[in-house]
Amino acid sequence: MTPPPATAASPADHAATALDQALRLTAEARSKQLRRVCLAAVAPVLAGVAEATALGLAATLEDEDRRQSVLADIAVAVAATDLRRAVDSVRDFHEAYRAKALADIVKAEDPRRPGNGTYVLDTYILGAAPPAGWSPQSAAEFASAVAEFAPDRAEEIAAGIDAGYSRTVALAGVARSVAATDPGRALRLLPDRYDPWAAPAVAEAVALVDPDRALSLVASLADRRQRPHALAGVARSVAATDPDRAVRIADGITDRAQRAEALAAAAAAVAVTGPGRALEVISMIGDRDFEEAARADLALVVAAHAPDRAVRLAEGLAVRGGDVLWRVLALAGVASVLLGTGQRRTPAVRLAAGRSR
Structure with a gap:
């Protein structure tokens, strides 16, 4: 007797797989601090399918600020129902x-x-x-x-x-x-006039309409400290319509963290049509931690159109010496996209900048 054909996994199935792995890795995290960070990423997504369990996890956080932050994210998932x-x-x-x-x-x-x-x-x-x-x-x-x-x-x-x-x-x-x-x-x-510290936000908005004008704005900034941040914003905006130009802009940024974030944004822009090209752009970063974080961000982009590939990408992220952060963030993020839980998420590549300081 011929066995029935295998049923393709649904987005909910892929989300469940990702969440199960994220929870297991969180429990295996090498330090209490890392477990707290991972839990803060996983619990709000879990609330989309198991609110009571998510609230129980949040209750284990001793720090009031972190607990309130997680509970606020859980509320976003609860709002769907x-x-x-x-x-x-x-x-x-x-x-x-x-x-x-x-x-x-x-x-x-x-x-x-x-x-x-x-x-x-x-x-x-x-x-x-x-x-x-x-x-x-x-x-x-x-x-x-x-x-x-x-x-x-x-x-x-x-x-x-x-x-x-x-x-x-x-x-x-x-x-x-x-x-x-x-x-x-x-x-x-x-x-026309604004606080110099607002220049990156202005440049990012202008670049959506006129990239050349945005680049001129960046070049005119008197405070050179603002230029890398502003260029990263321009690259993010340009990436949607001209990813190759975004890569060139990003590659010219001198600040390591801003360059990594801009290249990650360019990689995300080409991921739908060219996943291989996206990984090539990420490899230009040249820093292992930033590259793993960028791949974690890329998994969320891929999840919207290829859930199985996104889960595999997340599962392939390195776990070195019990440092499970990037894999957990990727798995939780993929599950969030597939479940539509709605929380805003700080890009992993931006968190990598904080860890590198």
Whole structure:
């Protein structure tokens, strides 16, 4: 008798595989500190399928700040099935965690239920916790997230930010969101004069409309310390339309961390059509830790269209001396993409910069 054909694994199956491995590796982490970092990555994703277990893991974190950060990310996953409870759960959190969670909740809500993001914004968030009462930095991050589905509302929020630096960063976020559909508006949103520390955000937004103008802006910066950061932003923007040029821009950055992040962004841009080319770009980084982190980020990009390949890429990341971080971040990230849990994630290659200092 001929056996029935094997059933192809579903995205949920791949997510379960990735999560199981991430949890096992977290338990095997070589130090208590590493376990805490890994747990913070895994628990919010696990909440998408097993909220009680995720909350139990979060409760084991002794540090109040880290525990609140993880609980805020768990709330984002909970919002998919119980929006009001998710929003209410973060009401009393530290402002930075509350603002990030609320931004992620409304940003994830609109793709799930088109048009509902603005309703959630007005009904559950702005009425009880207006960004005008938040710090400029939190309000700017919130405005940038809202800009992805409601740029007009985001512009209103940005206009109400008092601090010049944060207002410029928020407006740059709005500009990035409208650049493809209304490039003239994107450029008009950006002020002619701004705090020099906001230059990277401005350059990244300008590059979506006019890369040459953005590069001229970077070259004119009086503070050379801002140039690598600004060039990395330009490379990220250019990568979407001209990845080869993005690679050239990134390769010319002198700061090791910013160069690695820019090359990782270029690799992500070519991953869908040329996964081999993406790995070649990552190999240009020339630093083992940064390259492993960039591959962890690449796995998330691949997960959206080839879950099985993404899991294999994550499983192939090195574990040296019990350092499981990059593999755990990749596996948890792949599971998050496949489950649609909606949390924002700090790129692994950026975390690598922190570890290298």
